[in-house]
Amino acid sequence: EAGVVQSPRYKIIEKKQPVAFWCNPISGHNTLYWYLQNLGQGPELLIRYENEEAVDDSQLPKDRFSAERLKGVDSTLKIQPAELGDSAVYLCASSFQGNTEAFFGQGTRLTVV
Amino acid sequence: QKEVEQNSGPLSVPEGAIASLNCTYSDRGSQSFFWYRQYSGKSPELIMFIYSNGDKEDGRFTAQLNKASQYVSLLIRDSQPSDSATYLCAVTAMNTGNQFYFGTGTSLTVIP
Numbered sequence: 001e002a003g004v005v006q007s008p009r010y011k012i013i014e015k016k017q018p019v020a021f022w023c024n025p026i027s028g029h030n031t032l033y034w035y036l037q038n039l040g041q042g043p044e045l046l047i048r049y050e051n052e053e054a055v056d057d058s059q060l061p062k063d064r065f066s067a068e069r070l071k072g073v074d075s076t077l078k079i080q081p082a083e084l085g086d087s088a089v090y091l092c093a094s095s096f097q098g099n100t101e102a103f104f105g106q107g108t109r110l111t112v113v
Numbered sequence: 114q115k116e117v118e119q120n121s122g123p124l125s126v127p128e129g130a131i132a133s134l135n136c137t138y139s140d141r142g143s144q145s146f147f148w149y150r151q152y153s154g155k156s157p158e159l160i161m162f163i164y165s166n167g168d169k170e171d172g173r174f175t176a177q178l179n180k181a182s183q184y185v186s187l188l189i190r191d192s193q194p195s196d197s198a199t200y201l202c203a204v205t206a207m208n209t210g211n212q213f214y215f216g217t218g219t220s221l222t223v224i225p
Contacts, residue, residue: 033213042117042201042215043157056212091156098211099145102203104156 002026004105006092012111018080021108025073025094032069033102034077035091043091049075050098082112116140117204119216127224132189134219136202139183146178146185147203150196151218157201161187192223 005024013019025032030051035043046065048056051072060067064083069075079086089109095102118137126132134148145164149157163169163176163185175188185204189196199218205211 031211040121040217042217043213044215045212048212089156093213099205099207101147101159101162102213103159104149107156 004092004094004103006090006105006108008108009106010109010111012113013082015084015112016081018078019082019110020079021077021090021092021110023075023077023092023105025075025092026103029094029096029103030072031095031098031100031102032075033091033093033095034067034075035093037089037091037107046077046090048098055098079110082110084112086110087112116214117202117216119200119202119219121217122220123222124219125222125224126192128192128194130192130223132192132196132221132223134187134189134200134202134221135184136186136204136216137184138202138204138214140204140206140214141180141183143180143183143204143206145205146176147205147213148174148176148185148187149201149203149215151199151201153198189221192221194223194225197222 032049034046037043049069067077089107091107092105093102148161151157161176169176173190177186201218202216
């Protein structure tokens with residue numbers, strides 16, 4: 001069974017440019033998470049979806065970040081415009097339902113220069 | 114107060130010893146508890162989960178949960194150099210909408 005797939009693995013962009021990350025969760029998993037992880041820190045939740053509904057986006061900086069999960073499967077996270085402080089690893093995870101074990105993709109390492 | 118607290122370490126143990134990793138949480142309504150292993154430059158990998166008080170064993174790993182004291186621990190028996198990684202504790206609670214709260218992780222080094 002395929003795991004959580006994310007792309008791209010690495011992205012380098014100049015500040016003020018837009019960037020998008022894509023995630024394909026494990027088949028059958030209704031819950032999808034986007035996390036941000038800085039070096040030496042634990043993952044921090046940006047947004048959680050239950051099917052196509054964003055049920056927790058309180059930590060998402062909505063002035064520059066947006067996300068969507070059309071049809072309750074794949075998801076895209078966008079940053080526009082990117083800032084230097086956005087440099088981090090962006091992780092996508094999925095679980096069968098909330099409160100059950102979540103599995104992570106390989107992450108996208110974003111560098112904003 | 115952070116929802117999930119872990120000692121950042123680093124924790125060093127000799128090969129073959131027992132490594133003990135601890136995690137405390139603040140929300141008494143927490144229901145599900147997870148341990149993830151993260152190698153440098155890699156994404157977190159689930160190694161154990163526990164829902165009920167007591168011990169749960171899986172190979173060399175044992176998770177221990179004490180809801181009254183609000184802590185969960187992970188024991189690694191017969192530690193191997195390949196166990197060297199950062200271990201993340203995660204907790205969820207229904208009253209926070211099942212959000213996964215992660216600790217900052219404990220860095221473990223197993224010395225050959």
